[in-house]
Amino acid sequence: MADLNPAPDDRGDGSGRGDRGQLVLITGLALAVVLVALVLVTNTAIFTDNLATRDRGVGDTEALGYRATVIDGVGGIVERENAAEYADRDELTANVTAGVVRFDDAIGRTAAIRATSARVNRSSLSYVDGVLVRHRNESSGFVSAAESADWTVATDVNRTRAFAATVDRSSLARTEAATLDDAFAVVVEGNASSDEWTAYVYENATTGHIAVAVSPVGAAGATEVCSVDASSATVGFTTGTLAGEACAGLDWRGGVDDAYDLRFRNGTSAAGTYDLTVRGGVGAVNDAAIADGTASDDPESPYFVPAVYAVEATIRYETSELEYETDIRVAPGESDA
Template structure:
Protein backbone atom coordinates (compact mmCIF):
# COMPACT_ATOMS: atom_id res chain seq x y z
CA UNK A 1 0.00 0.00 0.00
CA UNK A 2 1.18 3.44 -0.88
CA UNK A 3 2.30 5.80 1.86
CA UNK A 4 -0.18 8.71 2.06
CA UNK A 5 0.91 10.27 5.34
CA UNK A 6 1.64 13.97 5.46
CA UNK A 7 5.06 14.99 6.62
CA UNK A 8 6.15 18.28 8.23
CA UNK A 9 5.95 21.37 5.99
CA UNK A 10 8.95 22.34 3.97
CA UNK A 11 10.24 25.66 5.44
CA UNK A 12 12.24 26.61 2.35
CA UNK A 13 9.22 26.00 0.12
CA UNK A 14 6.96 28.17 2.26
CA UNK A 15 9.29 31.04 3.14
CA UNK A 16 12.00 30.75 0.57
CA UNK A 17 15.64 30.85 1.14
CA UNK A 18 17.41 33.74 2.92
CA UNK A 19 18.25 35.43 -0.39
CA UNK A 20 14.62 35.38 -1.51
CA UNK A 21 13.47 37.18 1.74
CA UNK A 22 15.95 39.97 1.23
CA UNK A 23 14.69 40.52 -2.30
CA UNK A 24 11.08 40.75 -1.12
CA UNK A 25 11.97 43.28 1.56
CA UNK A 26 13.87 45.37 -0.97
CA UNK A 27 10.86 45.38 -3.28
CA UNK A 28 8.60 46.53 -0.44
CA UNK A 29 11.01 49.35 0.44
CA UNK A 30 11.15 50.45 -3.20
CA UNK A 31 7.36 50.52 -3.50
CA UNK A 32 7.04 52.47 -0.23
CA UNK A 33 9.64 54.99 -1.43
CA UNK A 34 7.81 55.51 -4.70
CA UNK A 35 4.53 56.06 -2.83
CA UNK A 36 6.16 58.63 -0.54
CA UNK A 37 7.78 60.45 -3.48
CA UNK A 38 4.50 60.66 -5.37
CA UNK A 39 2.79 61.95 -2.22
CA UNK A 40 5.42 64.64 -1.69
CA UNK A 41 5.22 65.76 -5.32
CA UNK A 42 1.42 65.97 -5.06
CA UNK A 43 1.68 67.96 -1.85
CA UNK A 44 4.16 70.41 -3.41
CA UNK A 45 1.95 70.88 -6.50
CA UNK A 46 -1.13 71.56 -4.35
CA UNK A 47 0.79 74.01 -2.15
CA UNK A 48 2.15 75.93 -5.12
CA UNK A 49 -1.30 76.09 -6.68
CA UNK A 50 -2.75 77.47 -3.43
CA UNK A 51 -0.03 80.12 -3.10
CA UNK A 52 -0.42 81.15 -6.74
CA UNK A 53 -4.21 81.44 -6.45
CA UNK A 54 -3.91 83.56 -3.29
CA UNK A 55 -1.34 85.86 -4.89
CA UNK A 56 -3.46 86.34 -7.99
CA UNK A 57 -6.54 87.04 -5.87
CA UNK A 58 -4.62 89.50 -3.68
CA UNK A 59 -3.22 91.33 -6.66
CA UNK A 60 -6.71 91.62 -8.07
CA UNK A 61 -8.09 93.11 -4.85
CA UNK A 62 -5.25 95.61 -4.51
CA UNK A 63 -5.60 96.62 -8.14
CA UNK A 64 -9.35 97.09 -7.78
CA UNK A 65 -8.92 99.10 -4.57
CA UNK A 66 -6.33 101.32 -6.20
CA UNK A 67 -8.54 101.94 -9.21
CA UNK A 68 -11.52 102.84 -7.01
CA UNK A 69 -9.37 105.27 -5.02
CA UNK A 70 -8.11 106.80 -8.25
CA UNK A 71 -11.65 107.40 -9.49
CA UNK A 72 -12.61 108.89 -6.12
CA UNK A 73 -9.59 111.21 -6.08
CA UNK A 74 -10.34 112.36 -9.63
CA UNK A 75 -13.96 113.16 -8.79
CA UNK A 76 -13.14 114.91 -5.49
CA UNK A 77 -10.26 116.90 -6.96
CA UNK A 78 -12.29 117.99 -9.99
CA UNK A 79 -15.29 119.02 -7.87
CA UNK A 80 -13.08 120.96 -5.45
CA UNK A 81 -11.39 122.89 -8.25
CA UNK A 82 -14.80 123.62 -9.75
CA UNK A 83 -16.13 125.01 -6.44
CA UNK A 84 -13.15 127.29 -5.91
CA UNK A 85 -13.13 128.50 -9.52
CA UNK A 86 -16.85 129.31 -9.24
CA UNK A 87 -16.30 131.31 -6.05
CA UNK A 88 -13.31 133.23 -7.44
CA UNK A 89 -15.35 134.22 -10.48
CA UNK A 90 -17.74 136.21 -8.25
CA UNK A 91 -21.20 134.71 -8.89
CA UNK A 92 -24.17 137.05 -8.82
CA UNK A 93 -25.80 135.13 -5.97
CA UNK A 94 -25.96 131.80 -4.21
CA UNK A 95 -28.44 130.37 -6.70
CA UNK A 96 -26.12 131.30 -9.56
CA UNK A 97 -23.14 129.75 -7.75
CA UNK A 98 -25.02 126.52 -7.03
CA UNK A 99 -26.20 126.22 -10.64
CA UNK A 100 -22.67 126.76 -11.93
CA UNK A 101 -21.39 123.98 -9.71
CA UNK A 102 -24.27 121.72 -10.76
CA UNK A 103 -23.52 122.28 -14.45
CA UNK A 104 -19.82 121.81 -13.84
CA UNK A 105 -20.30 118.48 -12.07
CA UNK A 106 -22.41 117.29 -15.02
CA UNK A 107 -19.54 118.19 -17.37
CA UNK A 108 -17.06 116.49 -15.03
CA UNK A 109 -19.23 113.36 -15.07
CA UNK A 110 -19.04 113.26 -18.86
CA UNK A 111 -15.26 113.62 -18.85
CA UNK A 112 -14.73 110.95 -16.19
CA UNK A 113 -17.21 108.57 -17.88
CA UNK A 114 -15.40 108.83 -21.21
CA UNK A 115 -11.97 108.48 -19.64
CA UNK A 116 -12.75 105.30 -17.71
CA UNK A 117 -14.92 103.78 -20.44
CA UNK A 118 -11.73 103.51 -22.50
CA UNK A 119 -10.32 101.37 -19.67
CA UNK A 120 -13.35 99.12 -19.45
CA UNK A 121 -15.06 100.82 -16.51
CA UNK A 122 -18.38 102.59 -16.01
CA UNK A 123 -18.09 105.75 -13.88
CA UNK A 124 -20.76 108.23 -12.83
CA UNK A 125 -20.55 111.40 -10.69
CA UNK A 126 -23.74 113.13 -9.56
CA UNK A 127 -24.22 116.26 -7.46
CA UNK A 128 -26.39 115.56 -4.42
CA UNK A 129 -26.36 118.91 -2.60
CA UNK A 130 -24.49 122.15 -2.02
CA UNK A 131 -24.09 124.20 1.15
CA UNK A 132 -23.77 127.97 0.78
CA UNK A 133 -21.40 130.33 2.51
CA UNK A 134 -19.35 133.47 1.84
CA UNK A 135 -15.96 134.14 0.33
CA UNK A 136 -14.22 136.81 2.39
CA UNK A 137 -11.42 138.97 1.01
CA UNK A 138 -9.70 142.13 2.24
CA UNK A 139 -6.53 144.13 1.90
CA UNK A 140 -5.06 144.29 5.39
CA UNK A 141 -4.25 147.97 5.04
CA UNK A 142 -8.00 148.66 4.82
CA UNK A 143 -8.78 146.84 8.06
CA UNK A 144 -9.71 148.83 11.16
CA UNK A 145 -6.52 149.77 13.07
CA UNK A 146 -7.70 148.06 16.23
CA UNK A 147 -9.77 145.05 15.20
CA UNK A 148 -12.21 143.94 12.54
CA UNK A 149 -14.44 140.90 12.53
CA UNK A 150 -13.75 138.78 9.49
CA UNK A 151 -16.63 136.41 10.21
CA UNK A 152 -19.29 136.05 12.92
CA UNK A 153 -21.16 132.92 14.03
CA UNK A 154 -19.55 130.41 11.69
CA UNK A 155 -19.11 126.68 12.20
CA UNK A 156 -16.69 125.91 9.36
CA UNK A 157 -13.83 127.81 7.73
CA UNK A 158 -11.67 126.67 4.84
CA UNK A 159 -9.01 128.17 2.61
CA UNK A 160 -8.08 130.74 5.28
CA UNK A 161 -4.88 132.22 3.82
CA UNK A 162 -2.82 135.30 4.66
CA UNK A 163 -0.50 136.78 2.03
CA UNK A 164 1.78 139.09 4.02
CA UNK A 165 4.59 141.44 3.07
CA UNK A 166 7.52 140.46 5.35
CA UNK A 167 8.92 143.99 5.41
CA UNK A 168 5.67 145.38 6.86
CA UNK A 169 5.43 143.03 9.83
CA UNK A 170 5.77 144.39 13.35
CA UNK A 171 7.78 142.85 16.15
CA UNK A 172 6.25 140.48 18.69
CA UNK A 173 5.05 143.26 20.99
CA UNK A 174 2.70 144.79 18.41
CA UNK A 175 2.20 141.71 16.26
CA UNK A 176 -0.66 141.29 13.86
CA UNK A 177 -2.79 138.34 14.86
CA UNK A 178 -5.95 136.43 14.07
CA UNK A 179 -8.32 135.86 16.98
CA UNK A 180 -10.47 132.71 16.85
CA UNK A 181 -13.05 133.09 19.59
CA UNK A 182 -15.37 130.28 20.62
CA UNK A 183 -17.57 131.69 23.38
CA UNK A 184 -17.79 128.38 25.23
CA UNK A 185 -14.47 126.78 24.28
CA UNK A 186 -12.02 129.64 24.77
CA UNK A 187 -10.00 131.47 22.15
CA UNK A 188 -6.89 130.98 20.05
CA UNK A 189 -4.62 133.77 18.84
CA UNK A 190 -2.39 133.17 15.80
CA UNK A 191 0.42 135.76 15.60
CA UNK A 192 2.44 136.66 12.50
CA UNK A 193 5.41 138.97 13.14
CA UNK A 194 8.99 139.88 12.41
CA UNK A 195 10.98 137.51 14.60
CA UNK A 196 14.60 136.52 15.13
CA UNK A 197 16.97 137.53 12.30
CA UNK A 198 14.07 139.06 10.41
CA UNK A 199 12.30 135.72 9.94
CA UNK A 200 8.57 135.60 9.30
CA UNK A 201 7.39 133.99 12.51
CA UNK A 202 4.08 132.28 13.32
CA UNK A 203 3.18 131.76 16.97
CA UNK A 204 0.03 130.78 18.86
CA UNK A 205 -1.48 131.61 22.24
CA UNK A 206 -4.64 130.42 23.93
CA UNK A 207 -7.04 132.67 25.84
CA UNK A 208 -4.71 135.65 25.58
CA UNK A 209 -1.63 133.86 26.92
CA UNK A 210 1.83 134.70 25.60
CA UNK A 211 2.63 133.36 22.14
CA UNK A 212 4.53 130.15 21.51
CA UNK A 213 6.46 129.97 18.25
CA UNK A 214 5.26 127.24 15.90
CA UNK A 215 7.37 127.93 12.81
CA UNK A 216 9.40 130.57 11.04
CA UNK A 217 11.00 131.12 7.66
CA UNK A 218 13.41 133.68 6.20
CA UNK A 219 11.68 136.14 3.86
CA UNK A 220 14.20 135.40 1.14
CA UNK A 221 13.57 138.66 -0.68
CA UNK A 222 9.94 137.76 -1.39
CA UNK A 223 7.24 140.42 -1.58
CA UNK A 224 4.66 138.05 -0.14
CA UNK A 225 4.86 135.07 2.20
CA UNK A 226 1.86 132.74 2.48
CA UNK A 227 0.47 131.75 5.85
CA UNK A 228 -2.18 129.06 5.34
CA UNK A 229 -4.02 128.86 8.65
CA UNK A 230 -6.47 126.05 7.86
CA UNK A 231 -3.83 124.18 5.87
CA UNK A 232 -1.27 124.74 8.66
CA UNK A 233 1.59 125.80 6.40
CA UNK A 234 4.06 128.68 6.28
CA UNK A 235 5.23 129.17 2.73
CA UNK A 236 6.04 125.71 1.42
CA UNK A 237 6.71 124.26 4.89
CA UNK A 238 4.33 122.48 7.29
CA UNK A 239 3.46 124.46 10.41
CA UNK A 240 1.39 122.14 12.62
CA UNK A 241 -0.63 123.36 15.57
CA UNK A 242 -1.90 126.63 14.09
CA UNK A 243 -5.57 125.76 13.73
CA UNK A 244 -7.18 124.55 16.96
CA UNK A 245 -8.62 121.05 16.77
CA UNK A 246 -11.76 122.27 18.59
CA UNK A 247 -12.65 124.36 15.53
CA UNK A 248 -12.31 121.57 12.97
CA UNK A 249 -15.81 120.36 13.77
CA UNK A 250 -16.95 122.68 16.57
CA UNK A 251 -19.98 122.14 18.75
CA UNK A 252 -20.59 125.90 19.01
CA UNK A 253 -20.17 128.79 16.56
CA UNK A 254 -17.10 130.99 16.68
CA UNK A 255 -15.97 134.42 15.48
CA UNK A 256 -12.85 135.30 13.50
CA UNK A 257 -11.24 138.73 14.04
CA UNK A 258 -8.14 140.47 12.66
CA UNK A 259 -6.14 142.52 15.16
CA UNK A 260 -3.34 145.02 14.36
CA UNK A 261 -3.74 144.29 10.67
CA UNK A 262 -3.86 147.81 9.25
CA UNK A 263 -0.10 148.29 9.27
CA UNK A 264 0.59 145.03 7.46
CA UNK A 265 0.86 144.90 3.71
CA UNK A 266 -0.96 141.95 2.24
CA UNK A 267 -4.30 140.26 1.72
CA UNK A 268 -6.54 137.87 3.59
CA UNK A 269 -8.93 135.37 1.97
CA UNK A 270 -11.22 132.75 3.49
CA UNK A 271 -14.41 130.85 2.77
CA UNK A 272 -16.73 130.44 5.75
CA UNK A 273 -20.02 128.70 6.47
CA UNK A 274 -22.56 130.37 8.77
CA UNK A 275 -24.38 128.42 11.42
CA UNK A 276 -27.65 129.31 9.71
CA UNK A 277 -28.60 130.94 6.44
CA UNK A 278 -26.37 131.49 3.43
CA UNK A 279 -24.36 134.65 4.19
CA UNK A 280 -21.65 135.23 6.75
CA UNK A 281 -21.80 138.42 8.80
CA UNK A 282 -18.57 140.42 8.42
CA UNK A 283 -17.06 143.89 8.75
CA UNK A 284 -15.16 143.34 5.49
CA UNK A 285 -15.99 142.39 1.91
CA UNK A 286 -18.00 139.20 1.36
CA UNK A 287 -19.28 137.52 -1.80
CA UNK A 288 -21.76 134.66 -2.35
CA UNK A 289 -20.00 131.31 -2.45
CA UNK A 290 -20.51 127.57 -2.36
CA UNK A 291 -18.88 126.31 0.81
CA UNK A 292 -19.18 122.59 0.16
CA UNK A 293 -20.80 120.03 -2.12
CA UNK A 294 -21.77 116.39 -1.72
CA UNK A 295 -21.45 114.09 -4.73
CA UNK A 296 -22.42 110.49 -5.34
CA UNK A 297 -19.76 108.43 -7.07
CA UNK A 298 -20.35 105.06 -8.75
CA UNK A 299 -17.79 102.94 -10.53
CA UNK A 300 -18.18 99.45 -11.98
CA UNK A 301 -15.92 97.02 -13.82
CA UNK A 302 -16.12 93.26 -14.44
CA UNK A 303 -14.37 92.68 -11.08
CA UNK A 304 -15.50 95.67 -9.00
CA UNK A 305 -18.60 97.53 -7.87
CA UNK A 306 -17.92 100.74 -5.94
CA UNK A 307 -20.34 103.41 -4.73
CA UNK A 308 -19.94 106.17 -2.16
CA UNK A 309 -21.12 109.66 -1.22
CA UNK A 310 -18.32 112.20 -0.72
CA UNK A 311 -18.38 115.62 0.94
CA UNK A 312 -16.08 118.04 -0.89
CA UNK A 313 -14.79 121.14 0.94
CA UNK A 314 -11.35 122.06 -0.46
CA UNK A 315 -8.93 123.65 1.98
CA UNK A 316 -10.83 122.63 5.11
CA UNK A 317 -8.65 121.66 8.09
CA UNK A 318 -8.33 117.96 8.86
CA UNK A 319 -9.53 116.48 12.12
Protein backbone atom coordinates in the same frame (compact mmCIF):
# COMPACT_ATOMS: atom_id res chain seq x y z
CA MET B 1 6.77 45.63 -8.51
CA ALA B 2 6.41 44.06 -5.06
CA ASP B 3 4.41 40.80 -4.86
CA LEU B 4 1.36 41.55 -2.77
CA ASN B 5 0.24 37.90 -2.50
CA PRO B 6 1.33 35.83 0.51
CA ALA B 7 3.80 32.98 -0.03
CA PRO B 8 2.23 29.50 -0.36
CA ASP B 9 3.84 28.33 2.86
CA ASP B 10 2.11 31.13 4.73
CA ARG B 11 -1.43 30.02 3.75
CA GLY B 12 -3.42 28.06 6.20
CA ASP B 13 -5.35 28.94 9.28
CA GLY B 14 -3.64 32.42 9.48
CA SER B 15 -4.46 33.43 5.90
CA GLY B 16 -6.99 36.07 7.21
CA ARG B 17 -4.17 38.04 8.75
CA GLY B 18 -2.31 38.07 5.42
CA ASP B 19 -5.39 39.31 3.59
CA ARG B 20 -5.78 42.08 6.13
CA GLY B 21 -2.12 43.07 5.69
CA GLN B 22 -2.60 43.24 1.94
CA LEU B 23 -5.67 45.42 2.41
CA VAL B 24 -3.81 47.80 4.74
CA LEU B 25 -0.99 48.19 2.22
CA ILE B 26 -3.38 48.88 -0.66
CA THR B 27 -5.31 51.37 1.48
CA GLY B 28 -2.05 53.13 2.44
CA LEU B 29 -1.05 53.54 -1.19
CA ALA B 30 -4.49 54.90 -2.06
CA LEU B 31 -4.32 57.35 0.85
CA ALA B 32 -0.91 58.56 -0.30
CA VAL B 33 -2.30 59.24 -3.77
CA VAL B 34 -5.20 61.19 -2.23
CA LEU B 35 -2.84 63.25 -0.05
CA VAL B 36 -0.65 64.15 -3.02
CA ALA B 37 -3.75 65.22 -4.93
CA LEU B 38 -4.91 67.35 -2.00
CA VAL B 39 -1.52 69.06 -1.80
CA LEU B 40 -1.65 69.85 -5.51
CA VAL B 41 -5.19 71.20 -5.22
CA THR B 42 -4.29 73.29 -2.16
CA ASN B 43 -1.19 74.75 -3.80
CA THR B 44 -3.19 75.57 -6.90
CA ALA B 45 -5.84 77.29 -4.78
CA ILE B 46 -3.19 79.33 -2.93
CA PHE B 47 -1.57 80.36 -6.21
CA THR B 48 -4.93 81.34 -7.69
CA ASP B 49 -5.86 83.32 -4.57
CA ASN B 50 -2.52 85.16 -4.68
CA LEU B 51 -3.20 86.17 -8.25
CA ALA B 52 -6.69 87.32 -7.32
CA THR B 53 -5.30 89.30 -4.39
CA ARG B 54 -2.78 91.00 -6.64
CA ASP B 55 -5.53 91.80 -9.11
CA ARG B 56 -7.65 93.31 -6.33
CA GLY B 57 -4.66 95.39 -5.25
CA VAL B 58 -4.22 96.85 -8.72
CA GLY B 59 -7.96 97.46 -9.03
CA ASP B 60 -8.13 99.10 -5.62
CA THR B 61 -5.26 101.39 -6.54
CA GLU B 62 -7.04 102.45 -9.71
CA ALA B 63 -10.32 103.00 -7.85
CA LEU B 64 -8.64 105.11 -5.18
CA GLY B 65 -6.84 107.02 -7.91
CA TYR B 66 -10.20 107.75 -9.51
CA ARG B 67 -11.55 108.95 -6.17
CA ALA B 68 -8.58 111.32 -5.74
CA THR B 69 -9.03 112.60 -9.30
CA VAL B 70 -12.69 113.37 -8.68
CA ILE B 71 -11.95 115.17 -5.41
CA ASP B 72 -9.24 117.29 -7.07
CA GLY B 73 -11.34 117.99 -10.16
CA VAL B 74 -14.52 118.91 -8.32
CA GLY B 75 -12.49 120.97 -5.85
CA GLY B 76 -11.06 122.98 -8.72
CA ILE B 77 -14.55 123.57 -10.11
CA VAL B 78 -15.80 124.79 -6.71
CA GLU B 79 -12.88 127.18 -6.28
CA ARG B 80 -13.22 128.57 -9.80
CA GLU B 81 -16.94 129.19 -9.53
CA ASN B 82 -16.67 130.68 -6.03
CA ALA B 83 -13.96 133.04 -7.26
CA ALA B 84 -16.33 134.29 -9.97
CA GLU B 85 -18.32 135.98 -7.16
CA TYR B 86 -21.95 135.26 -8.02
CA ALA B 87 -24.65 137.50 -6.62
CA ASP B 88 -27.17 134.63 -6.74
CA ARG B 89 -26.53 131.36 -4.89
CA ASP B 90 -28.79 129.33 -7.21
CA GLU B 91 -26.81 130.46 -10.23
CA LEU B 92 -23.59 129.54 -8.45
CA THR B 93 -24.69 125.99 -7.61
CA ALA B 94 -26.15 125.51 -11.11
CA ASN B 95 -22.79 126.36 -12.64
CA VAL B 96 -20.94 124.10 -10.23
CA THR B 97 -23.31 121.28 -11.21
CA ALA B 98 -22.72 121.97 -14.91
CA GLY B 99 -18.97 121.86 -14.32
CA VAL B 100 -19.21 118.55 -12.46
CA VAL B 101 -21.30 117.06 -15.29
CA ARG B 102 -18.72 118.09 -17.90
CA PHE B 103 -15.91 116.73 -15.75
CA ASP B 104 -17.78 113.46 -15.15
CA ASP B 105 -18.43 113.02 -18.88
CA ALA B 106 -14.76 113.55 -19.72
CA ILE B 107 -13.54 111.09 -17.07
CA GLY B 108 -16.21 108.58 -18.07
CA ARG B 109 -15.14 108.64 -21.72
CA THR B 110 -11.51 108.08 -20.78
CA ALA B 111 -12.42 105.17 -18.50
CA ALA B 112 -14.60 103.55 -21.17
CA ILE B 113 -11.55 103.15 -23.40
CA ARG B 114 -10.22 100.72 -20.77
CA ALA B 115 -13.59 98.92 -20.49
CA THR B 116 -14.15 100.63 -17.14
CA SER B 117 -17.18 102.47 -15.81
CA ALA B 118 -16.30 105.53 -13.71
CA ARG B 119 -19.21 107.78 -12.81
CA VAL B 120 -20.38 110.41 -10.38
CA ASN B 121 -23.95 109.72 -9.30
CA ARG B 122 -25.36 113.07 -10.37
CA SER B 123 -28.61 112.61 -8.48
CA SER B 124 -26.56 112.32 -5.27
CA LEU B 125 -24.92 115.74 -5.68
CA SER B 126 -25.59 118.04 -2.73
CA TYR B 127 -24.10 121.32 -1.62
CA VAL B 128 -23.13 122.81 1.74
CA ASP B 129 -23.69 126.56 1.79
CA GLY B 130 -20.82 128.87 2.55
CA VAL B 131 -19.82 132.52 2.45
CA LEU B 132 -16.64 133.80 0.81
CA VAL B 133 -15.02 136.80 2.53
CA ARG B 134 -12.44 138.71 0.48
CA HIS B 135 -10.14 141.69 0.88
CA ARG B 136 -8.67 143.03 -2.36
CA ASN B 137 -7.58 146.58 -1.50
CA GLU B 138 -3.82 146.16 -1.09
CA SER B 139 -3.35 149.75 0.04
CA SER B 140 -5.70 149.24 2.97
CA GLY B 141 -4.96 147.36 6.17
CA PHE B 142 -6.92 144.33 7.32
CA VAL B 143 -9.57 146.53 8.89
CA SER B 144 -13.35 146.29 8.74
CA ALA B 145 -15.47 148.10 6.17
CA ALA B 146 -15.94 150.73 8.89
CA GLU B 147 -12.12 150.86 9.26
CA SER B 148 -12.00 149.28 12.71
CA ALA B 149 -8.66 147.64 13.51
CA ASP B 150 -10.17 145.19 16.02
CA TRP B 151 -13.27 143.52 14.66
CA THR B 152 -15.26 140.31 14.31
CA VAL B 153 -15.27 138.56 10.93
CA ALA B 154 -17.74 135.74 11.67
CA THR B 155 -19.69 134.41 14.64
CA ASP B 156 -20.78 130.96 15.78
CA VAL B 157 -18.75 129.29 13.04
CA ASN B 158 -17.85 125.60 13.09
CA ARG B 159 -15.96 125.35 9.81
CA THR B 160 -13.55 127.65 7.96
CA ARG B 161 -11.55 126.66 4.91
CA ALA B 162 -9.14 128.16 2.37
CA PHE B 163 -8.17 130.96 4.74
CA ALA B 164 -5.05 132.55 3.30
CA ALA B 165 -3.60 136.05 3.60
CA THR B 166 -0.85 137.52 1.44
CA VAL B 167 0.95 140.18 3.48
CA ASP B 168 3.45 142.88 2.58
CA ARG B 169 6.42 142.84 4.95
CA SER B 170 6.66 146.65 5.02
CA SER B 171 3.13 146.82 6.48
CA LEU B 172 3.81 144.49 9.41
CA ALA B 173 4.66 145.44 12.97
CA ARG B 174 8.40 145.04 13.58
CA THR B 175 8.68 143.12 16.84
CA GLU B 176 9.56 139.84 18.58
CA ALA B 177 7.48 136.86 19.68
CA ALA B 178 7.75 138.01 23.30
CA THR B 179 6.12 141.39 22.58
CA LEU B 180 3.26 140.97 20.11
CA ASP B 181 0.79 143.51 21.46
CA ASP B 182 0.93 145.54 18.23
CA ALA B 183 1.16 142.66 15.73
CA PHE B 184 -1.69 141.64 13.44
CA ALA B 185 -3.53 138.72 15.00
CA VAL B 186 -6.16 136.19 13.95
CA VAL B 187 -8.15 135.15 17.00
CA VAL B 188 -10.40 132.08 17.30
CA GLU B 189 -12.53 132.06 20.46
CA GLY B 190 -14.79 129.16 21.43
CA ASN B 191 -18.41 130.14 22.05
CA ALA B 192 -19.08 127.70 24.87
CA SER B 193 -15.60 127.20 26.31
CA SER B 194 -14.11 130.67 25.78
CA ASP B 195 -10.91 128.84 24.78
CA GLU B 196 -8.77 131.11 22.64
CA TRP B 197 -6.28 130.31 19.88
CA THR B 198 -4.28 133.15 18.29
CA ALA B 199 -1.91 133.41 15.33
CA TYR B 200 0.28 136.49 14.88
CA VAL B 201 1.92 137.75 11.69
CA TYR B 202 4.76 140.26 12.01
CA GLU B 203 8.27 141.21 10.89
CA ASN B 204 10.88 139.67 13.15
CA ALA B 205 12.91 142.62 14.43
CA THR B 206 16.11 140.55 14.59
CA THR B 207 16.04 138.68 11.27
CA GLY B 208 13.81 140.97 9.22
CA HIS B 209 11.81 137.91 8.14
CA ILE B 210 8.05 137.65 7.85
CA ALA B 211 7.20 135.54 10.88
CA VAL B 212 4.25 133.66 12.32
CA ALA B 213 3.78 133.02 16.03
CA VAL B 214 1.04 130.97 17.67
CA SER B 215 -0.50 131.16 21.13
CA PRO B 216 -2.29 127.82 21.69
CA VAL B 217 -5.26 127.33 23.96
CA GLY B 218 -4.20 127.75 27.58
CA ALA B 219 -0.75 129.15 26.76
CA ALA B 220 0.61 132.17 28.63
CA GLY B 221 2.33 133.56 25.53
CA ALA B 222 3.16 132.95 21.89
CA THR B 223 5.97 131.07 20.17
CA GLU B 224 7.35 131.83 16.72
CA VAL B 225 6.68 128.73 14.61
CA CYS B 226 7.99 129.69 11.17
CA SER B 227 9.41 132.57 9.14
CA VAL B 228 10.50 133.41 5.61
CA ASP B 229 12.87 135.97 4.13
CA ALA B 230 10.66 137.67 1.54
CA SER B 231 9.13 141.04 0.78
CA SER B 232 5.69 139.43 0.79
CA ALA B 233 4.37 136.00 1.66
CA THR B 234 1.14 134.05 1.89
CA VAL B 235 0.09 132.64 5.25
CA GLY B 236 -2.20 129.63 4.86
CA PHE B 237 -3.98 129.64 8.20
CA THR B 238 -6.18 126.59 7.59
CA THR B 239 -3.55 124.68 5.61
CA GLY B 240 -0.72 125.40 8.05
CA THR B 241 1.68 126.89 5.52
CA LEU B 242 3.88 129.95 5.03
CA ALA B 243 5.00 130.85 1.51
CA GLY B 244 3.78 127.45 0.34
CA GLU B 245 5.89 125.48 2.82
CA ALA B 246 4.59 123.54 5.80
CA CYS B 247 4.58 125.44 9.09
CA ALA B 248 4.25 122.66 11.66
CA GLY B 249 3.23 124.85 14.57
CA LEU B 250 0.45 126.62 12.66
CA ASP B 251 -2.32 124.25 13.73
CA TRP B 252 -5.57 126.04 12.87
CA ARG B 253 -7.72 126.65 15.97
CA GLY B 254 -5.98 123.79 17.76
CA GLY B 255 -7.78 123.06 21.01
CA VAL B 256 -10.93 125.05 20.20
CA ASP B 257 -13.38 122.18 19.78
CA ASP B 258 -16.74 123.95 19.76
CA ALA B 259 -18.29 126.59 17.52
CA TYR B 260 -16.25 129.76 17.54
CA ASP B 261 -16.03 133.45 16.68
CA LEU B 262 -13.34 134.58 14.26
CA ARG B 263 -11.78 137.98 14.95
CA PHE B 264 -8.99 140.19 13.62
CA ARG B 265 -6.89 142.27 16.00
CA ASN B 266 -4.53 145.10 15.02
CA GLY B 267 -5.79 145.08 11.45
CA THR B 268 -3.78 148.24 10.71
CA SER B 269 -0.60 146.19 11.26
CA ALA B 270 -0.98 144.18 8.06
CA ALA B 271 -1.80 145.02 4.46
CA GLY B 272 -2.29 142.88 1.39
CA THR B 273 -5.10 140.53 0.43
CA TYR B 274 -6.97 137.63 1.98
CA ASP B 275 -9.69 135.08 1.27
CA LEU B 276 -11.58 132.80 3.62
CA THR B 277 -14.70 130.67 3.30
CA VAL B 278 -16.93 129.89 6.27
CA ARG B 279 -19.67 127.28 6.38
CA GLY B 280 -23.20 128.59 6.61
CA GLY B 281 -25.37 131.25 5.06
CA VAL B 282 -24.89 134.99 4.95
CA GLY B 283 -25.82 135.19 8.62
CA ALA B 284 -22.52 133.54 9.56
CA VAL B 285 -20.50 136.66 8.72
CA ASN B 286 -20.58 140.02 10.44
CA ASP B 287 -22.42 142.07 7.83
CA ALA B 288 -22.03 145.19 9.98
CA ALA B 289 -18.26 145.00 9.42
CA ILE B 290 -18.12 143.44 5.95
CA ALA B 291 -19.68 144.90 2.81
CA ASP B 292 -22.28 142.97 0.83
CA GLY B 293 -20.46 142.07 -2.36
CA THR B 294 -23.70 141.23 -4.14
CA ALA B 295 -24.97 144.81 -3.87
CA SER B 296 -22.26 146.40 -6.00
CA ASP B 297 -20.01 145.50 -8.92
CA ASP B 298 -17.13 147.19 -7.09
CA PRO B 299 -17.68 146.60 -3.37
CA GLU B 300 -15.42 148.12 -0.76
CA SER B 301 -13.07 145.79 1.11
CA PRO B 302 -13.67 143.58 2.88
CA TYR B 303 -16.78 142.10 1.27
CA PHE B 304 -18.69 138.83 1.15
CA VAL B 305 -20.48 136.81 -1.55
CA PRO B 306 -22.29 133.44 -1.59
CA ALA B 307 -20.06 130.39 -1.86
CA VAL B 308 -20.25 126.63 -2.08
CA TYR B 309 -18.51 125.44 1.06
CA ALA B 310 -18.52 121.74 0.18
CA VAL B 311 -19.85 119.26 -2.37
CA GLU B 312 -21.04 115.79 -1.38
CA ALA B 313 -21.68 112.97 -3.83
CA THR B 314 -21.53 109.22 -4.44
CA ILE B 315 -19.06 107.88 -6.98
CA ARG B 316 -18.79 104.42 -8.57
CA TYR B 317 -15.87 102.71 -10.28
CA GLU B 318 -16.45 99.34 -11.93
CA THR B 319 -14.38 96.89 -13.95
CA SER B 320 -14.89 93.24 -14.84
CA GLU B 321 -13.14 92.31 -11.58
CA LEU B 322 -13.99 95.16 -9.20
CA GLU B 323 -16.97 97.17 -8.00
CA TYR B 324 -16.14 100.23 -5.88
CA GLU B 325 -18.68 102.73 -4.60
CA THR B 326 -18.17 105.39 -1.95
CA ASP B 327 -19.38 108.77 -0.74
CA ILE B 328 -17.04 111.74 -1.08
CA ARG B 329 -16.95 115.20 0.45
CA VAL B 330 -15.04 117.96 -1.33
CA ALA B 331 -14.08 121.07 0.67
CA PRO B 332 -10.89 122.58 -0.81
CA GLY B 333 -8.48 124.03 1.73
CA GLU B 334 -10.25 122.58 4.75
CA SER B 335 -8.20 121.12 7.56
CA ASP B 336 -10.71 119.82 10.13
CA ALA B 337 -11.48 123.48 10.66
